[in-house]
Amino acid sequence: xxxxxxxxxxxxxxxxxxxxxxxxxxxxxxxxxxxxxxxxxxxxxxxxxxxxxxxxxxxxxxxxxxxxxxxxxxxxxxxxxxxxxxxxxxxxxxxxxxxxxxxxxxxxxxxxxxxxxxxxxxxxxxxxxxxxxxxxxxxxxxxxxxxxxxxxxxxxxxxxxxxxxxxxxxxxxxxxxxxxxxxxxxxxxxxxxxxxxxxxxxxxxxxxxxxxxxxxxxxxxxxxxxxxxxxxxxxxxxxxxxxxxxxxxxxxxxxxxxxxxxxxxxxxxxxxxxxxxxxxxxxxxxxxxxxxxxxxxxxxxxxxxxxxxxxxxxxxxxxxxxxxxxx
Amino acid sequence: xxxxxxxxxxxxxxxxxxxxxxxxxxxxxxxxxxxxxxxxxxxxxxxxxxxxxxxxxxxxxxxxxxxxxxxxxxxxxxxxxxxxxxxxxxxxxxxxxxxxxxxxxxxxxxxxxxxxxxxxxxxxxxxxxxxxxxxxxxxxxxxxxxxxxxxxxxxxxxxxxxxxxxxxxxxxxxxxxxxxxxxxxxxxxxxxxxxxxxxxxxxxxxxxxxxxxxxxxxxxxxxxxxx
Numbered sequence: 290x291x292x293x294x295x296x297x298x299x300x301x302x303x304x305x306x307x308x309x310x311x312x313x314x315x316x317x318x319x320x321x322x323x324x325x326x327x328x329x330x331x332x333x334x335x336x337x338x339x340x341x342x343x344x345x346x347x348x349x350x351x352x353x354x355x356x357x358x359x360x361x362x363x364x365x366x367x368x369x370x371x372x373x374x375x376x377x378x379x380x381x382x383x384x385x386x387x388x389x390x391x392x393x394x395x396x397x398x399x400x401x402x403x404x405x406x407x408x409x410x411x412x413x414x415x416x417x418x419x420x421x422x423x424x425x426x427x428x429x430x431x432x433x434x435x436x437x438x439x440x441x442x443x444x445x446x447x448x449x450x451x452x453x454x455x456x457x458x459x460x461x462x463x464x465x466x467x468x469x470x471x472x473x474x475x476x477x478x479x480x481x482x483x484x485x486x487x488x489x490x491x492x493x494x495x496x497x498x499x500x501x502x503x504x505x506x507x508x509x510x511x512x513x514x515x516x517x518x519x520x521x522x523x524x525x526x527x528x529x530x531x532x533x534x535x536x537x538x539x540x541x542x543x544x545x546x547x548x549x550x551x552x553x554x555x556x557x558x559x560x561x562x563x564x565x566x567x568x569x570x571x572x573x574x575x576x577x578x579x580x581x582x583x584x585x586x587x588x589x590x591x592x593x594x595x596x597x598x599x600x601x602x603x604x605x606x607x608x609x610x611x612x613x614x615x616x
Numbered sequence: 617x618x619x620x621x622x623x624x625x626x627x628x629x630x631x632x633x634x635x636x637x638x639x640x641x642x643x644x645x646x647x648x649x650x651x652x653x654x655x656x657x658x659x660x661x662x663x664x665x666x667x668x669x670x671x672x673x674x675x676x677x678x679x680x681x682x683x684x685x686x687x688x689x690x691x692x693x694x695x696x697x698x699x700x701x702x703x704x705x706x707x708x709x710x711x712x713x714x715x716x717x718x719x720x721x722x723x724x725x726x727x728x729x730x731x732x733x734x735x736x737x738x739x740x741x742x743x744x745x746x747x748x749x750x751x752x753x754x755x756x757x758x759x760x761x762x763x764x765x766x767x768x769x770x771x772x773x774x775x776x777x778x779x780x781x782x783x784x785x786x787x788x789x790x791x792x793x794x795x796x797x798x799x800x801x802x803x804x805x806x807x808x809x810x811x812x813x814x815x816x817x818x819x820x821x822x823x824x825x826x827x828x829x830x831x832x833x834x835x836x837x838x839x840x841x842x843x
Binding site: 335338340361362363364365369371372375377378379380381388389392422423424438448 | 734735737738739740741742743744745748753756757831832833834
């Protein structure tokens with residue numbers, strides 16, 4: 290879907306913001322560009338919709354070199370969301386969301402229907418929020434509008450630059466969960482920029498860790514945490530790798546083999562259950578909430594196995610041990 | 617009381633005619649100045665060459681520092697050198713336009729420049745063309761600042777227009793000068809009071825226009841703050 294081939298970006302000062310970057314983002318995948326400030330993550334993202342143009346190398350979007358595409362048309366096919374500052378302060382919520390449909394000259398009633406649908410989708414009641422202005426919204430609501438605007442014209446690709454930055458941790462977690470839920474339904478190809486390793490691990494199908502313009506490791510979250518490719522990655526994760534190990538491992542991954550894929554016909558029923566894609570930490574929370582010793586595990590509302598608290602604790606101990614003794 | 621009636625009977629028609637001339641001078645000067653200064657300000661805001669911006673702004677500032685009386689005299693001289701009519705509305709309007717340029721130019725430039733670059737970048741990222749960014753993002757967001765420039769320039773112009781009587785362009789200055797020469801209080805009052813009222817009236821009307829044109833979202837910003 291998106292492919293970087295030996296991409297280099299050198300700014301006028303001669304500094305290489307991005308150095309020889311090659312990677313591919315598959316259709317429907319969420320790729321997180323992770324790194325500190327100055328790592329080149331934002332520059333990399335902005336080269337996809339030509340807000341920044343590469344010095345050398347090629348970037349292909351759906352097989353075509355972006356430098357051969359008309360930038361305006363390219364950008365209108367790619368969703369774009371950044372921190373809350375990105376909303377137009379003089380436009381109402383509805384006008385903000387409708388920016389791209391209007392640029393594409395959609396008929397008025399189609400745009401209106403789409404705006405309502407999107408506001409509904411990001412959890413803002415259209416009747417209540419349509420006519421509000423950005424200054425009349427909370428931080429979390431603004432980010433939601435930003436996400437809705439990025440998705441407005443139903444683009445196959447969405448670029449997000451710290452879209453949940455500048456929020457309190459609770460709202461942030463909530464928005465991340467909501468976006469994951471949304472993403473699982475709409476299946477966009479997402480390039481997501483963040484400096485927060487926990488956010489990266491949570492949101493990404495894969496993570497590209499960058500440092501000073503160079504790709505340090507490109508891997509699935511669990512792989513990145515459990516098998517750092519080099520010293521930089523190891524240092525970047527630092528003390529957090531223990532916590533990360535508990536977040537990247539899912540209940541699914543520790544279910545005894547024979548139970549994992551058996552789709553048992555019975556439904557999960559009414560009682561509490563663990564979700565297969567939950568992390569070990571979330572699982573532990575669940576045990577604490579319910580006070581049970583054993584909980585059923587379900588995937589998409591179907592029971593796929595069971596897990597005891599004892600076993601979960603053993604796994605957690607093991608995960609912590611592994612993360613600690615790696616090297 | 618009878619004094620006032622007599623005053624109005626004697627000078628009423630004259631005051632009306634001079635006020636009419638005054639409004640005409642101000643209005644056209646502002647129309648021309650705005651249609652030069654706003655586009656020029658937008659151009660300067662986008663101009664990457666610092667030298668160009670500095671030169672144009674500097675020139676406008678120099679004009680501003682010339683005393684108004686001297687500027688009018690200078691324009692007359694210039695018109696004479698070019699073999700143009702040195703008396704009447706044309707040189708007067710030219711002087712007024714030159715005077716009104718700077719506040720509008722400076723405010724347009726500042727207004728456009730103060731728009732958050734992040735907002736411009738999002739607009740670009742969403743696929744807006746440069747003219748779409750100008751008309752649907754930059755101008756609406758800088759409108760309050762530009763309007764403030766136009767208001768200041770208008771009030772100045774009303775004041776300076778009283779001097780245009782010296783080169784036969786009419787206006788309320790006629791009454792003031794007549795009062796001065798013959799030491800007649802009636803004429804002085806008949807010239808100055810309407811000029812002051814005009815300035816207040818224009819200022820008030822433009823303020824209303826500014827509020828009406830300011831996008832609701834920015835207006836709301838001042839009142840409610842964050843939710």
